[in-house]
Amino acid sequence: MPELPEVESVVRSLRDGCPSLIGARVRSVNLVWPGVVSSTSDCFDEELLEGCRFASIGRVGKFLLFGLKNSRGRSLCLAVHLRMTGRLFLVPEREAVERHTRLALMLDDGLALRFDDPRKFGRVWLIDDPSAVTGGMGPDALAVGFEEFASRLTRYRRQIKPLLLDQSFVAGIGNIYADESLYRAGIHPCTISADLAPDAVRRLHAAIATVLSEAVEAQGANIDGVFKAGSFVVSVYGREGASCRICGTAISKIRVGQRGTHFCGHCQNNCSTSTT
DNA sequence: CACTCTACCTGTGCGC
DNA sequence: TGCGCACAGGTAGAGT
Numbered sequence: 001m002p003e004l005p006e007v008e009s010v011v012r013s014l015r016d017g018c019p020s021l022i023g024a025r026v027r028s029v030n031l032v033w034p035g036v037v038s039s040t041s042d043c044f045d046e047e048l049l050e051g052c053r054f055a056s057i058g059r060v061g062k063f064l065l066f067g068l069k070n071s072r073g074r075s076l077c078l079a080v081h082l083r084m085t086g087r088l089f090l091v092p093e094r095e096a097v098e099r100h101t102r103l104a105l106m107l108d109d110g111l112a113l114r115f116d117d118p119r120k121f122g123r124v125w126l127i128d129d130p131s132a133v134t135g136g137m138g139p140d141a142l143a144v145g146f147e148e149f150a151s152r153l154t155r156y157r158r159q160i161k162p163l164l165l166d167q168s169f170v171a172g173i174g175n176i177y178a179d180e181s182l183y184r185a186g187i188h189p190c191t192i193s194a195d196l197a198p199d200a201v202r203r204l205h206a207a208i209a210t211v212l213s214e215a216v217e218a219q220g221a222n223i224d225g226v227f228k229a230g231s232f233v234v235s236v237y238g239r240e241g242a243s244c245r246i247c248g249t250a251i252s253k254i255r256v257g258q259r260g261t262h263f264c265g266h267c268q269n270n271c272s273t274s275t276t
Numbered sequence: 277c278a279c280t281c282t283a284c285c286t287g288t289g290c291g292c
Numbered sequence: 293t294g295c296g297c298a299c300a301g302g303t304a305g306a307g308t
Contacts, residue, residue: 001301040304062302084301085286119285121302158279167303175301226288226300258281260300 002082004141004172005215006229007062010088014113015057021066021090025053025108033120036102041125042132043076049105049126052076060134061141061171064088079125079133080115086122088115134171141172142212149205153193160196160204161189162257173208176221176237179262181208183236188268189254189261236262 002010014021029046031037037044048070055075056067066078080088096104096112103115103124115124125133139148149170156163163169164178173181182189184207187200196204215221220229223238235245240253240262249266 003302038304081302083285083303117285118287119301121285123303156278162280165302258301 001084001174001176001227002086002220002229003062003174003177004059004212005177005218005232006220007059007064007082007172008142008216009219009230010064010082011057011059014088014090017090019090019109019111021054021057021107021113023054024111024113026050026068026105027108028106030097030104030106032097032104033102035120036115036117036122036124038123038125040132041123042127044124044126048076049078060130061137061167062174063130063133065130065134075128077125077127077130079127079130081123081133083117083119083121083123085119086115086117088113090114137167137171138169139171141170141208142216144170144205146202146205150198150201153196153201153204155194157192157194159189159256160187160191160193161259161261163193164208165257165259170208172212175259175261176223176234177208177211177215179237180234181211183263183268184211186267186269188270189256189263191270236264238262 026049029049031046052068052070054066055069058065062081064080068076068078070076090111091114093106093110093112096106096114100116100118101114102117105113107113152169161178161182164173185203187204215232218230218232221232221234222228222230223234226238236251239251242251244251244264244267247266249264251262252265253260253262255261
């Protein structure tokens with residue numbers, strides 16, 4: 001499941017890989033499944049995409065943002081969200097469309113940019129201004145400083161796990177890295193954000209930065225038999241019943257805010273300031 | 277306003 | 293073996 005580190009890996013491979021997408025021109029568009037275009041995309045149009053050149057590739061949270069320039073000099077943004085099962089990659093043009101391909105952009109150098117998504121959750125946007133998709137988002141989870149993180153945390157009285165998943169709080173954290181960060185910080189996922197002791201807030205901020213940057217370095221997570229993007233090894237996610245690597249306690253799985261949540265009941269005790 | 281819940285999807289893996 | 297069903301999860305939008 002692509003989260004910030006996996007999306008960053010896609011950015012790097014498309015931007016810095018060989019061949020790079022930068023400079024490539026869109027020759028034609030194959031919108032295999034029209035539902036892939038988001039209902040909030042204001043100007044998706046195959047004809048508008050045709051002839052565009054890729055000028056930049058970036059990321060905000062889990063959104064991939066492609067800066068485009070058409071032949072008349074108009075700047076556009078192609079935004080892509082991979083959601084759960086989306087994949088975006090360059091292939092030789094003859095492999096442009098396969099079973100789960102939702103969108104393929106034929107390029108002018110014998111390549112195609114292909115968007116596959118078996119579960120049809122992923123979406124694309126063609127917009128003039130990227131803030132149309134990123135506007136409501138909080139600061140990027142890899143870039144947020146401690147002071148801003150701490151002041152935003154105490155602004156809410158919510159369980160910390162669902163808050164971490166809220167993209168308007170910080171952008172880029174999904175279910176896997178929320179569980180991993182809370183484990184690394186030794187914080188129970190149900191702790192109320194505003195009740196976190198100052199030291200716990202500091203540990204959480206550091207844990208998020210460490211976990212995400214390690215995962216970026218590893219080019220994403222490797223979750224045994226379920227998901228493989230890179231080589232980042234998880235400590236709690238998907239390890240229900242297995243031993244905590246620190247204390248040996250069996251990893252628990254509960255539901256918090258409708259999400260499967262994995263944690264160590266021994267290492268992640270209550271970190272609230274209350275004395276209950 | 278602040279927060280919670282559901283719909284959207286389909287491949288996988290489990291139990292019967 | 294084969295069938296059916298629950299489950300996984302990010303976000304928009306509806307609900308409380």
